[in-house]
Amino acid sequence: MSSSAPVRTGYHHGDLRNALIRAAADLAQSGGPASVTIRAAARAVGVTPTAAYRHFAGHEELLHAAKEEAMERLSAAMSEVLTRVPETEDRVRRAVCAVAAIGRGYLNFAQAEPGLFRTAFAAAADVPAFATTRPFLRLVEALDELAAAGYLPAERRPMAEIAAWSSVHGLAMLCLDGPLRSVGSDQRRQAMGRVVEVVMEGLGGRALSPGLRADILEFAR
Template sequence: MSSSAPARTGGYHHGDLRNALIQAAADLAQSGGPGSVTIRAAARAVGVTPTAAYRHFAGHEELLHAAKERAMERLSETMSEALTRVPDTGDRVRRAVCAVAAIGRGYLDFAHAEPGLFRTAFAAKAEVPAFAETAPFRRLVEALDELTAAGFLPAQRRPMAEIAAWSSVHGLAMLTLDGPLRAVGAPERRQAMERLVEIIVEGLGGHALTPELRADIQKFAS
């Protein structure tokens, strides 16, 4: 991937160079992943000198951190959008299960639609913004809490359930993005996601899913 981005036409608005550099860094990450984000490349994209960029960012790590935050925001938006499609059926268990499935689907879809941003959001270098503080992760926590309140998820199985669910979905995303499953197509990925959510929800509840819940998972995870 190229580590540079085309210079922006029109430059930037006076006093907004920092935000312009962050957007340039996010654009670089989108096209080339975290390795493409540098002070020099971002400055070139905006149309200023690296010296001017260094007035706003102490170095590469600080700019990469800003790009990671922007990438996480985009991931959050995609997952939140998936949640808006979950209907209120009046059944607490069904809605919570559908929310878990939608969150997983949104996460996997973003990884493949925006691989550069996804890799940047979880890049090893620079501090990763706390995913636990983002809206989608809180919604996952809320969905699992709702499964417990509705009587589906036993209280003794609730601790760390969100970490188990997140780890499973993230693992599938990485296997299909950069791992041995990267050659599989979208239909196979979604089938794998459907099965993964079934396993997660069954494991959390400690009993087999009803045909109705399986149908809900198929609708929102695949």
């Protein structure tokens, strides 16, 4: 679908703002952040640009809304994989698997929804810092639990979320727009497993046990 194609979101009276946000997200899904414009969203919903401008002052406000929607969908992708974390009384195992699941969900979303993924991280001056978004807060909570469980030493906790996020985001971008975009799914899974393994060993300051390594590799499948 091209960025100029109708999206046909439809809306109920009084719900035009939300309809425009859904249209903007659909446009981003098919064409990335560059496709999100007031005119295109208005056309998709079936109203005039003038009507859309009553809800959004301009392109940047609409893009901001599309970014927030993309972040919510990224968070949902993480939640889906987090359901696979084993129910166990082993707190360290649960915490390690949760971090691996968050990384898997992040990469799943990047691969399945490249337009929305790019939109989530599109530059815009009025967009809140990524640190305030649900996906990042999920990572922070998981790392806090990793520390509380005794796996992540207190001296290694500061900025751990930046190290983990940078590693997984870097892999996502290599697979989307870099030299890994042409590799097969098996190689991508191997790369995912290795990245999370290296991150977890760096966080803990020690080699993973065979059991924890096997758990992490389960989330790379």
